[in-house]
Amino acid sequence: MALKLADYKTDVHNDWCPGCGDFGIVNAIQMALAEMGIERDKAAMFSGIGCSGKTSHFINTYGVHTLHGRVLTFAQGAKIANPEMTVVAVGGDGDGLGIGAGHFVAAGRRNVDMTYIIFDNGVYGLTKGQASPTLKLGEKTKSLPSPNTNSNVNPIGLAVASGFTFVARGYSYDVRHLKDLIIQAVNHKGLSFLDVLQPCPTYNDLNTRDWYAGTDLVEEAQQRHSRIYKLEEQGFEPVVHYDSEAEVNEKLSQALIKSLEWGNKIPIGVFYKNALVSPYTQRLQDKIPNYLENPPAKQNISKNGHPITDISKILDSLEV
Amino acid sequence: MMSVSPVDFTWLIGGPQGSGVESGANVFSKVCAEMGYQVFGKREFYSNIKGEHSYFTVRVADKIIHSNVNDVTLMVSFDAETIFRHFDEVASNGGIIYDSELENVDTGKVHTLDAPFKDRLHNFLESKNKPFTIAGVLELAKEKGVKLFPVSFKSILEKLSEEVGNPKLRGLVRMYNVLGVSLSLGLIKMPADSLLNSIDNIFAKKPQIAEINKQAANFSYAHATNNFQDFSYELTGTQKEPGTILVQGFQGTALGKMACGCRMQPYYPITPASDESVFLESNEILEIIDDRPGSTAVVQTEDEICAMGMTIGAALTGTRSATCTSGPGFALMTEMLGWAGINEVPVVITNYQRSGPSTGLPTRHGQDDLLFAVFAGHGDFPKIVYASGDIEESFYDTGNCFNYAEIFQVPVIHMMDKFHASSVITCKRFDPQKISINRGKLLEKVDDGYRRFEFTDDGVSPRSRLGMDNGIFWNTGDESDEYGHISEDPILRVKMMDKRMSRLDLILKEIPQSDQAISFGVEEHTIISWGSAKGPILDAIDMLKKEGILIGFVQLKLMHPFPGEYVSSLLKDVKTIIDIEANHSGQLGKLFKQNVQRDIDYFILKYSGRAMTSTEVYDSLKKIVENKADKREVLMHGA
Numbered sequence: 001m002a003l004k005l006a007d008y009k010t011d012v013h014n015d016w017c018p019g020c021g022d023f024g025i026v027n028a029i030q031m032a033l034a035e036m037g038i039e040r041d042k043a044a045m046f047s048g049i050g051c052s053g054k055t056s057h058f059i060n061t062y063g064v065h066t067l068h069g070r071v072l073t074f075a076q077g078a079k080i081a082n083p084e085m086t087v088v089a090v091g092g093d094g095d096g097l098g099i100g101a102g103h104f105v106a107a108g109r110r111n112v113d114m115t116y117i118i119f120d121n122g123v124y125g126l127t128k129g130q131a132s133p134t135l136k137l138g139e140k141t142k143s144l145p146s147p148n149t150n151s152n153v154n155p156i157g158l159a160v161a162s163g164f165t166f167v168a169r170g171y172s173y174d175v176r177h178l179k180d181l182i183i184q185a186v187n188h189k190g191l192s193f194l195d196v197l198q199p200c201p202t203y204n205d206l207n208t209r210d211w212y213a214g215t216d217l218v219e220e221a222q223q224r225h226s227r228i229y230k231l232e233e234q235g236f237e238p239v240v241h242y243d244s245e246a247e248v249n250e251k252l253s254q255a256l257i258k259s260l261e262w263g264n265k266i267p268i269g270v271f272y273k274n275a276l277v278s279p280y281t282q283r284l285q286d287k288i289p290n291y292l293e294n295p296p297a298k299q300n301i302s303k304n305g306h307p308i309t310d311i312s313k314i315l316d317s318l319e320v
Numbered sequence: 321m322m323s324v325s326p327v328d329f330t331w332l333i334g335g336p337q338g339s340g341v342e343s344g345a346n347v348f349s350k351v352c353a354e355m356g357y358q359v360f361g362k363r364e365f366y367s368n369i370k371g372e373h374s375y376f377t378v379r380v381a382d383k384i385i386h387s388n389v390n391d392v393t394l395m396v397s398f399d400a401e402t403i404f405r406h407f408d409e410v411a412s413n414g415g416i417i418y419d420s421e422l423e424n425v426d427t428g429k430v431h432t433l434d435a436p437f438k439d440r441l442h443n444f445l446e447s448k449n450k451p452f453t454i455a456g457v458l459e460l461a462k463e464k465g466v467k468l469f470p471v472s473f474k475s476i477l478e479k480l481s482e483e484v485g486n487p488k489l490r491g492l493v494r495m496y497n498v499l500g501v502s503l504s505l506g507l508i509k510m511p512a513d514s515l516l517n518s519i520d521n522i523f524a525k526k527p528q529i530a531e532i533n534k535q536a537a538n539f540s541y542a543h544a545t546n547n548f549q550d551f552s553y554e555l556t557g558t559q560k561e562p563g564t565i566l567v568q569g570f571q572g573t574a575l576g577k578m579a580c581g582c583r584m585q586p587y588y589p590i591t592p593a594s595d596e597s598v599f600l601e602s603n604e605i606l607e608i609i610d611d612r613p614g615s616t617a618v619v620q621t622e623d624e625i626c627a628m629g630m631t632i633g634a635a636l637t638g639t640r641s642a643t644c645t646s647g648p649g650f651a652l653m654t655e656m657l658g659w660a661g662i663n664e665v666p667v668v669i670t671n672y673q674r675s676g677p678s679t680g681l682p683t684r685h686g687q688d689d690l691l692f693a694v695f696a697g698h699g700d701f702p703k704i705v706y707a708s709g710d711i712e713e714s715f716y717d718t719g720n721c722f723n724y725a726e727i728f729q730v731p732v733i734h735m736m737d738k739f740h741a742s743s744v745i746t747c748k749r750f751d752p753q754k755i756s757i758n759r760g761k762l763l764e765k766v767d768d769g770y771r772r773f774e775f776t777d778d779g780v781s782p783r784s785r786l787g788m789d790n791g792i793f794w795n796t797g798d799e800s801d802e803y804g805h806i807s808e809d810p811i812l813r814v815k816m817m818d819k820r821m822s823r824l825d826l827i828l829k830e831i832p833q834s835d836q837a838i839s840f841g842v843e844e845h846t847i848i849s850w851g852s853a854k855g856p857i858l859d860a861i862d863m864l865k866k867e868g869i870l871i872g873f874v875q876l877k878l879m880h881p882f883p884g885e886y887v888s889s890l891l892k893d894v895k896t897i898i899d900i901e902a903n904h905s906g907q908l909g910k911l912f913k914q915n916v917q918r919d920i921d922y923f924i925l926k927y928s929g930r931a932m933t934s935t936e937v938y939d940s941l942k943k944i945v946e947n948k949a950d951k952r953e954v955l956m957h958g959a
Contacts, residue, residue, distance in 0.1 A: 012805050044786050046633075049797070057794055057805050062786050064636065065796035065806075066629070067659055073621070073629025074636075080617055081584050081634035081641065082787050103629075106622030288605055288615040297637035297787065299614045301581025302757035307719075309579050309614060310607040315749055318565040320353035 005034040012057045019209070021172035021198030022051055022119055026058050028175045029088065029117070032182035033061070038086050046075040048091030048100065050126045052119035055090045069099030072107045072116060076280075079114050082297035083281045086186060087114035094124045094132040097153050101133070107191060108162025113279040115185045115192045116164075118155060119172075121200040122207055129203030142205040156259035156271050159193040160252055166192035167255060167272040171228050172199070173209060177268070184270065190279045197228075197266070217264060231258065231269030240274035248274065327357065327382040329508070329553055332395045332409070333500055334375035334402030336432070337368050340497030345376030346744070347501050347522065349566060351514045352380045353746050356560035360385045360855075361744035362931060364958070367591070367682045372432050373401045375959070378744075382558045386710065386855030390935035390957050393553060396504045398473055398496040400425040400454050401432055404441060405959045407457045412465035413552050416458065417503050417544075420470035427452045469507065469548045471540075473499055480539045486532070495536050502537040506544025509554045515541065563749040569741040570596040572711040572750075573670050573734065576718025577642060578606060578616065579752040582668070584641040586619040586630035591683050592741035593646045593672040624649035628656040628669070635660075635667045636795070638762060638785030640722050642668040647676045647689045650733075654696045657731055661701025663795045663804075664773070664781070664820065666725035666732075666760075670718075673737040673851075675929045684929030685738040687851050690907040693733045694880040702823035704728065705880035707735040709838075709854030712747040714740065717877070719755035720835060727760035727830070728823050729780055735879065739852040739902070739931040766791040771802040775815065779822040824881040833886050836878040845945060846872030846894040848887070848920075850879060850908050852931065853900050859934030860941055869945055871898075876908060884915030891916070898944060900924040902932060906952075923952045930958030 008030040016022050033043060043061040047053045049068035056063030062085075066074045075089040096104055096118045107116070122135040129143035133153045140147040159167045166188040170178035178196065185192035199209045210216070214227045231238070236258065240251045255272035278286075285291045302308060331348060335341045342363060349359045360379045366372035377388050391411035397403050400422045410416055427438055442452055450456035462468055473496050481489035489495075498519070505515050516534050523530035574596045577585065587597040601618035608614045617634075621627045627643045634641035645653065650671050660667050671693060675686035693705045704724050708714035714736060725732040761782045772793030774781045781802075784791030794804030799816060801807045828836075840858065849857055854875050861871045874890055876883075891897065899909040899920045904927045909920040924940045926932050936955045943949035 010805075041789050041792055042787060054806070057796070060792070062792055063794040063804070064633075064786075065794065065798070067655060067797055070625060070629045070656065073626040074633040076626075077584070077586060077619075077630030077633025077641070078637050078786055079633075080619060080630070081639040082637040085637070085787050102622055103626055106626065284617060288617075290612060291615060291617070294612060294614065296583035296615075296617050296634060296639040296641070297785070299581070299583050299639075300608070300611060301583070301614075301640065302759075303609075305756050305758065307579045307581065307752045307755055307757060308609045308611065309581065309752070310609050311575055311578050311750075311752060313607070314575065314578075314603060315565060318567050318571070319749060320350065320560070320564050320566050320746065 003034060003037060003040065005030055007040065008033045008060050010058055010060045014058055016051055017202045019201040020051070021121065021200065022055070024172035024175045024178065025117065025119055025196055025198060026055055028178040028182055029055070030059060031175070031179040032186065035179070036183060036186065042084065043086040043088070044078060046071050046078070046087065046089040048095035050092040050095055050124070052090055052092045052095070069095055070103065071095065072100065072103045075114055076107060076110065076112045079112050080280065080284070081295065083113070083292060083295050088117065088186065089114065090117045090119065092132070093118050093120040093122070093134045093155065097133040097155060097158070101153070104158065105162040108159065108164045110280045111163060111165055111191045111277055113189055113191070113281055115182070115194065117182070117194045117196055119198045120155060120195050121198045121204055123200050123203040125200050125203055139206055142203055154259055155195040157256050160255045160259070160272050164193040165190035165274045165277045166270070168193070168270040169195045169197065169268045171197045171212065171268050173212070174228070174268070177230065181270070188273065189275055190277055197268070227264055227266045228268055229265060231267050231271065236269065238270045238272050240276060243276045327380065327555060327558065329380045329393045329555060330389055330391060331378045331380065331504060332375060332392045332406055333497070334373060334397050334406060335399050335497065336370065336401070337365055337372050337374045338370035339398070340494060341374050341376055343522065344497035344501045345378055347498070347515070347518050348504065349378050349744050350518045351505060351510060352378070352555070353564065353566040354514045354518070355510060355555070355557035357382060357555065357558060358385050359566060359744065359746045360387060362388055362739070363742040364930065365683050373405060375402060375406065380555065385859060387859045387934040388931070390933050394504055394507065396500040398500055401430050403454055403457060404430060404433060405437070407461045410461060410466045415467040415469055415507065415551050416461060417469040417471060417500065417507065418454070418458070419473045421472055421474055423453070423455045423458070425454050467551055471503060471543065476540055476543060480536055483539065484535050489532065489536070495533065498533050498536050499540045502540040503544045506541040507548045507551055509556055511557065512538065512541050564746050565749045566744065566746050567711055569711055569743045570599060570672070572714035573644070573718045573736060574599045575750060576715040576755070578603065580640070580719040580722050580755050580757060582616065582640045582642050582722065583614065584617045584619070584631070584634040584639050585643060586621050586627040587644050588621050588624045588627045588649055590646045590649045592674055592738040593644045593649070593670070595741065596644045596670065596672070624652040625656065628653040631667050632656060632660050632665050635665050636786050642670060644670040644672065646672050646674050647692070648679065650689065650693070650696070657703065658697035658699055658701055659797045660731040661697060661703055662797060662820070664729040666729055668721045668725055668732045668734055670734045670736060672741045673735065675927070681929040683738070685902060685931045686927060686929060687737055687853065687902040687907070690735065690850070690879060690903070691910065693735060694911065696733070700817065700821060702728070702730045702820055702827070703880065704730055704732040704827060704878070705735060706732060707850045707877055707879050708740070709851060709875050709877070711740060711743065711745055712750070715750045716755060719757070723756065723758045724827070724831065726762060727758055728827055729760065729783060730823060735851055737852050737902070763788065763791065765789070772804050773800060773802045773816070775802065775819060778826060779819045780826070828881055828883060831878060833883070836883040837887055837890065838875045838877065839890050840873040840875065841870070842874065842890060842894060843870045843872035844894065845896045845898060846874060846891060847898045847900050848874050848876060848908060848912060849900040850876040851901070853902060856932040856934040856937045857900055860937035863934065863938045864941060869942070871941055879911065882911055882915040887912070888916045888918070896921045896944070898922045898924060898941070900937065902926045922949055924955065925952065926955035928956055928958065933957050
């Protein structure tokens with residue numbers, strides 16, 4: 001029986017603020033799962049801490065709501081132990097790029113075949129609006145006593161530099177586009193990263209839905225225009241097609257340069273995609289020849305309550 | 321010359337880190353074990369890659385031994401530092417093989433001698449009216465009755481080089497360790513065949529290097545036989561106990577993990593724990609009886625937090641998974657330990673303790689983290705802290721730890737330590753069939769309406785795993801309902817807390833008492849202890865028994881939840897309770913007081929970073945029996 005969108009929703013009460021950008025993201029994830037027809041019990045949503053951390057409770061697959069900054073560690077462990085699972089990790093920008101930045105970088109080096117979505121809103125919402133790692137130096141959102149004294153981190157640039165092999169940005173109010181990006185990210189063989197711009201209606205009074213929509217921008221034509229534009233509509237070519245240093249460097253550099261665009265023109269879409277880098281599971285398979293067909297989670301370990309692992313050769317070598 | 325029976329012989333080899341002290345000791349241990357002797361070896365080293373002083377003490381006996389002793393019977397050194405640091409440990413009828421080229425070296429020339437040690441040595445030598453030279457300290461040894469066996473390592477290599485016509489050998493100082501071992505074995509008349517076999521084994525993949533080493537071994541073995549005389553000890557071999565293995569400390573838990581089905585081990589490098597993970601990865605492909613090969617996914621992570629997160633993630637898929645760390649790394653894992661606790665995830669953390677606090681003495685021994693392990697994590701949640709007393713135990717205990725984790729659905733902290741990790745011992749070959757595998761309420765299939773945290777009579781819910789048909793569940797570090805969704809309802813909160821915490825009583829009820837604590841006999845004076853202090857204690861009470869002094873000993877294994885009632889019943893007739901452990905505050909004593917409501921009468925503690933010897937435990941116990949002891953005896957032996 002084909003699964004419908006409703007099958008991926010739980011009946012858990014959603015307590016996000018009215019108008020929260022997070023709704024668009026959770027809808028997009030559910031739509032993507034339904035469109036891909038992924039079996040509910042073969043998918044696991046991992047989440048961090050904060051408003052975005054509740055996401056896993058709203059999606060009717062396996063859901064693992066972990067700890068602040070640590071979502072990637074749990075998710076990678078599960079995927080390595082059971083590579084048949086579709087694994088999606090989500091979290092806020094404070095979660096993933098503040099306390100979790102070390103894991104973010106290390107995950108890039110590993111390239112485990114899974115997807116990481118950051119709900120990027122510039123503030124720590126659940127603790128009442130402190131500055132998060134993507135808020136820019138000198139900006140003052142509603143509940144900050146004084147302007148931000150830290151510079152911001154560039155999530156796309158950091159992902160590209162860390163080795164993520166699919167790097168994209170979405171906008172939570174463009175749900176269809178976001179859904180398509182999620183499908184591409186999940187289908188990508190390797191670690192995919194989605195930076196999702198997500199207005200926090202309660203604490204971020206700078207990067208609001210209206211701001212992204214460009215209501216403040218009145219050009220000569222007296223017409224407002226959205227700040228957001230799509231890379232694919234500008235002919236941006238993010239894919240590494242062949243495994244040469246020059247090709248990889250070119251695609252990495254243009255992604256980094258694109259990621260620096262902000263202000264009146266904010267690109268969304270795929271910045272970088274390189275399917276030629278081996279995913280971690282393949283790296284394990286290269287040294288453990290039957291790892292993918294007999295991964296840790298599938299192995300028999302006992303018969304009649306006793307071990308079936310034969311360690312006698314090692315014991316023989318220790319015998320005197 | 322006489323053959324001493326029973327054999328109880330301690331050999332010490334020392335040298336700069338990186339000079340082959342450890343491989344030399346491995347050859348010596350292997351030869352002794354192959355000649356039928358029981359071996360107890362221990363490595364001491366600085367937190368350093370090359371140059372600082374390291375040494376290996378190998379005790380060899382013709383009966384089962386569990387520890388080192390203070391007295392060294394034969395010391396072999398190829399550098400000055402070893403002599404300066406250890407000459408005083410050599411017993412009066414023992415011997416020192418040393419490089420005669422070093423006789424004029426004074427302490428000022430040995431830059432790795434640190435100031436506190438040098439001051440102590442200078443004061444001592446001044447009081448004895450001796451110069452601060454190798455000749456000076458050797459004179460003292462000689463006056464004590466130690467036999468000196470000078471040999472020029474340089475001229476041995478020169479002569480050997482001439483004899484075999486290989487000029488490259490002349491300056492090959494990295495062969496000094498083989499020379500030292502061979503001189504020692506020649507001196508004690510250990511048959512040479514075993515030495516040559518052992519070299520062949522070690523260099524199995526490098527036959528040319530094996531050949532050169534064998535030439536050097538033969539040559540120096542003969543040198544000792546021809547030139548060294550009047551040594552009181554001969555070790556010519558004894559009846560070999562069949563089924564004996566020579567095993568390194570970390571191999572007990574590693575082999576236990578392989579056997580009992582641990583299939584994933586994420587870890588972050590830390591001394592003295594990483595050897596275990598590296599050994600697992602070196603043997604990552606596993607033979608499975610009547611089935612295709614299995615494997616262990618060993619993943620080196622970016623930090624211990626990730627190691628713990630991955631371990632939990634893997635455990636959620638139904639994989640038996642573990643991590644291995646030491647105090648500083650375990651400290652980083654504690655937030656996640658609570659997550660595993662509230663989510664009832666079976667994971668095993670093998671904790672090879674070392675000296676704290678902070679970085680402490682990173683390569684030295686300490687049973688420093690018992691209280692930390694017992695109380696690790698914020699909030700109340702059930703966990704098990706289980707401690708192994710020796711390497712042989714650690715193999716079987718590893719199997720138990722995974723069973724406990726799955727039966728009770730709790731994190732299990734398996735306490736090991738640096739003394740275990742850097743010991744090399746002979747023991748009975750491990751028998752994997754003595755390990756049972758019990759996966760508790762892990763489901764094979766799930767019916768509709770599954771609730772991961774369902775309330776049940778025994779407080780343990782049936783466990784699904786990620787990827788199982790119909791087995792969908794949610795986890796959260798928040799308090800949750802039976803499905804695993806967040807709930808802040810006060811009534812549900814109480815029920816959930818009660819459900820989880822009831823596990824502690826269940827654990828005490830279900831784990832057999834013989835696995836909670838082991839009584840080696842209860843006497844008027846009885847020791848309580850845990851972990852690696854077991855070995856020195858067993859040997860010390862054996863020494864006292866020979867003098868007609870009986871001391872009881874109860875070894876705690878289940879440290880949390882603490883089997884207070886059982887231990888209390890074991891000790892009800894005991895007059896004097898002696899707590900022995902390798903930390904400053906007597907941590908077991910504190911747990912004991914809390915759970916048994918009884919005071920410790922005497923503490924024997926060691927926190928110098930060096931493992932206890934049976935000699936010093938014996939000395940303190942004797943003082944206690946004779947009523948001459950301080951309430952707190954602090955042990956100091958070891959360089």
